Amino acid sequence: NAGVTQTPKFQVLKTGQSMTLQCAQDMNHEYMSWYRQDPGMGLRLIHYSVGAGITDQGEVPNGYNVSRSTTEDFPLRLLSAAPSQTSVYFCASSYGQGASETQYFGPGTRLLVL
Amino acid sequence: AQTVTQSQPEMSVQEAETVTLSCTYDTSENNYYLFWYKQPPSRQMILVIRQEAYKQQNATENRFSVNFQKAAKSFSLKISDSQLGDTAMYFCAFMKGYNYGQNFVFGPGTRLSVLP
Numbered sequence: 001n002a003g004v005t006q007t008p009k010f011q012v013l014k015t016g017q018s019m020t021l022q023c024a025q026d027m028n029h030e031y032m033s034w035y036r037q038d039p040g041m042g043l044r045l046i047h048y049s050v051g052a053g054i055t056d057q058g059e060v061p062n063g064y065n066v067s068r069s070t071t072e073d074f075p076l077r078l079l080s081a082a083p084s085q086t087s088v089y090f091c092a093s094s095y096g097q098g099a100s101e102t103q104y105f106g107p108g109t110r111l112l113v114l
Numbered sequence: 115a116q117t118v119t120q121s122q123p124e125m126s127v128q129e130a131e132t133v134t135l136s137c138t139y140d141t142s143e144n145n146y147y148l149f150w151y152k153q154p155p156s157r158q159m160i161l162v163i164r165q166e167a168y169k170q171q172n173a174t175e176n177r178f179s180v181n182f183q184k185a186a187k188s189f190s191l192k193i194s195d196s197q198l199g200d201t202a203m204y205f206c207a208f209m210k211g212y213n214y215g216q217n218f219v220f221g222p223g224t225r226l227s228v229l230p
Binding site: 033092107 | 118123156157158159160161164205207218220221222223
């Protein structure tokens with residue numbers, strides 16, 4: 001049971017490049033989400049999914065796309081990277097939608113956009 | 115909109131002593147949950163403790179306990195018998211009612227250093 005995995009661990013992009021941050025979980029969790037972490041601001045929600053085929057926007061969705069074709073995977077796409085997207089990105093999952101369900105976080109992806 | 119404030123950017127404590135981290139929040143909701151997450155240098159986010167707003171009794175998990183003051187909208191974390199492994203960033207978080215996603219809000223964090 002690997003939990004929540006994220007790849008890559010670190011990535012450097014040039015402005016305008018595109019890339020996909022991968023997130024996978026093997027716990028059969030319905031709920032998955034993406035956060036970004038910036039200094040002094042805690043974690044902010046980018047997008048989330050309540051099940052395969054269903055996604056919705058969080059607090060800071062601009063510049064990011066997501067899809068959920070399977071229960072296990074929830075990739076985050078940057079179509080045209082900008083320096084403002086330099087951050088640490090965390091994927092999380094939980095079995096249920098309520099606050100009584102523990103969210104499991106991945107190890108994070110550090111992204112640098114030049 | 116909900117907001118979470120942690121007024122102590124950094125704190126330090128001697129090993130084996132007790133430390134309290136502060137958290138205040140702003141909401142008009144009556145049903146919600148509060149959390150403390152720990153993020154060690156490995157960057158992994160780890161749930162420390164959770165409190166349901168409808169419960170008057172303060173949550174406790176081993177050396178970690180909270181002081182939940184609903185009227186004052188305060189949710190502090192007390193760490194007893196501090197250990198070197200407690201060195202980490204600590205985030206206070208709020209979730210409104212039963213909803214997932216948009217209603218999960220984090221504070222900016224407090225960096226705790228446990229000194230030998």
